[in-house]
Amino acid sequence: MLSVEQAMERILGYVNVMESEERSIMESLGQVIAEDVYSGVDVPPQDNAVMDGYAVYSKDTRSASGESPRVLDVIGMVAAGARAYCRLMPGTAVRIMTGAPIPEGADSVVRFEDTDEACRGEGDKKIGILKEVEPGKFIRRAGEDIKKGSKALVKGKVVRPSEVGVLASMGYDRVKGIRRPRVTILATGDELVEVGNPLPPGKIYNSNSYGIAASVLSYGGIPEVLGIARDNEASMLERLRQRMDTDIMVTSAGVSAGDYDIVKDILAKKGDIVFSKVRMKPGKPLAFGTIESIDRNGVARKVPHIGLPGNPVSCMVTAELFLRPAILKMLGRKNLARPTVEAVMEDTKDNYGGTRVFNRAIVTKRDGRYYARLTGPQATGILTSMSKANGLAVIPEDKVKVNKGDVLRVMMLDWDDELLQGD
Ligand code: AMP
Numbered sequence: 048m049l050s051v052e053q054a055m056e057r058i059l060g061y062v063n064v065m066e067s068e069e070r071s072i073m074e075s076l077g078q079v080i081a082e083d084v085y086s087g088v089d090v091p092p093q094d095n096a097v098m099d100g101y102a103v104y105s106k107d108t109r110s111a112s113g114e115s116p117r118v119l120d121v122i123g124m125v126a127a128g129a130r131a132y133c134r135l136m137p138g139t140a141v142r143i144m145t146g147a148p149i150p151e152g153a154d155s156v157v158r159f160e161d162t163d164e165a166c167r168g169e170g171d172k173k174i175g176i177l178k179e180v181e182p183g184k185f186i187r188r189a190g191e192d193i194k195k196g197s198k199a200l201v202k203g204k205v206v207r208p209s210e211v212g213v214l215a216s217m218g219y220d221r222v223k224g225i226r227r228p229r230v231t232i233l234a235t236g237d238e239l240v241e242v243g244n245p246l247p248p249g250k251i252y253n254s255n256s257y258g259i260a261a262s263v264l265s266y267g268g269i270p271e272v273l274g275i276a277r278d279n280e281a282s283m284l285e286r287l288r289q290r291m292d293t294d295i296m297v298t299s300a301g302v303s304a305g306d307y308d309i310v311k312d313i314l315a316k317k318g319d320i321v322f323s324k325v326r327m328k329p330g331k332p333l334a335f336g337t338i339e340s341i342d343r344n345g346v347a348r349k350v351p352h353i354g355l356p357g358n359p360v361s362c363m364v365t366a367e368l369f370l371r372p373a374i375l376k377m378l379g380r381k382n383l384a385r386p387t388v389e390a391v392m393e394d395t396k397d398n399y400g401g402t403r404v405f406n407r408a409i410v411t412k413r414d415g416r417y418y419a420r421l422t423g424p425q426a427t428g429i430l431t432s433m434s435k436a437n438g439l440a441v442i443p444e445d446k447v448k449v450n451k452g453d454v455l456r457v458m459m460l461d462w463d464d465e466l467l468q469g470d
């Protein structure tokens with residue numbers, strides 16, 4: 048049976064980085080930049096004032112002080128967005144607002160606080176400078192942030208809000224990024240009922256499709272929920288014959304050893320099985336391979352297929368462990384792993400099977416150390432255990448028992464402060 052690492056390596060071997068596409072800068076949030084971005088303009092475009100005050104020639108402020116102000120003639124005023132038409136001559140000043148362009152002849156700005164403006168009457172054409180300023184004071188230089196023609200953002204960088212801002216500062220409304228993969232999600236099971244409907248006896252709601260779809264969204268992919276296939280070949284094949292543009296197919300359930308577990312049979316007929324078990328808990332019955340998918344032009348092609356287990360917790364944990372890195376690779380991301388911490392265990396747990404066990408854990412931080420306690424019962428049907436957890440505490444294959452005080456590595460799913468601080 049494959050180890051978690053071997054399974055991951057196989058899956059990553061079958062998924063490729065998506066092509067690039069041009070999108071609006073807002074829509075590209077979270078995507079990877081596909082080409083270096085050069086600036087067509089200086090940012091800021093011109094020298095401008097950092098403070099509200101007076102644009103002056105610094106030499107005119109020499110030895111100015113509160114006791115002996117240097118009095119200058121005010122020859123005009125310039126606001127942000129306006130053009131500075133006036134030209135400073137020695138002994139003159141221009142009233143200027145933050146962000147306004149520096150008039151010709153001025154080499155510094157004296158802020159209002161360092162002038163006697165407050166004491167002067169309306170219409171006074173003079174200003175007293177109370178403090179000497181050095182050249183360049185309170186001026187942002189043209190191109191100080193980004194020089195025209197320079198490389199502002201490098202290929203491979205993830206677009207965060209800051210990158211959206213930087214792109215906008217250069218005037219770009221679109222950017223080339225690696226496109227998001229489309230992830231088709233198909234639930235299988237005769238017992239499943241779609242949410243929003245009454246629940247007949249013997250049935251359960253289809254929660255996996257939604258847990259997976261939400262995970263896909265949070266990883267940066269585009270989920271496409273295909274509905275429910277029943278536990279027979281005809282129903283599954285009918286779903287697979289639907290035309291869709293999918294980059295990766297994800298099914299849930301039907302991969303264990305039961306009488307109606309037909310996903311593996313379909314995989315064998317309509318695709319290739321690469322593996323069907325992983326040495327881990329939860330999530331041992333995890334299938335991976337390729338499956339035939341018909342695109343919108345009616346062309347059949349093989350796409351990677353992850354057959355997630357049906358038990359809701361197993362489904363979410365394996366999506367986290369295998370689907371997430373696959374999607375991140377497709378998105379062109381470099382770091383595919385969740386951050387981990389070493390945490391002191393506050394509960395005991397046995398590991399009988401020599402498998403790697405992923406326990407839903409609540410991680411808190413106290414006195415600079417991380418502590419992890421279990422969310423409660425760890426059965427694979429208890430989906431609320433995932434909801435309570437902010438991490439997965441990992442018991443290695445060779446550790447048969449975890450005692451209180453043992454240190455385990457915890458994969459952090461969430462850095463929510465409230466959870467980390469405990470309750
Ligand atoms: P299976 O892999 O088909 O044997 O399913 C294992 C368990 O997961 C069974 O108890 C199923 O009822 C449950 N299950 C399967 N699919 C879903 C789903 N989409 N939502 C919630 N539970 C499911």
Ligand code: MG
Pocket residue numbers: 235236237278300301305307308357
């Ligand atoms: Mg089933």
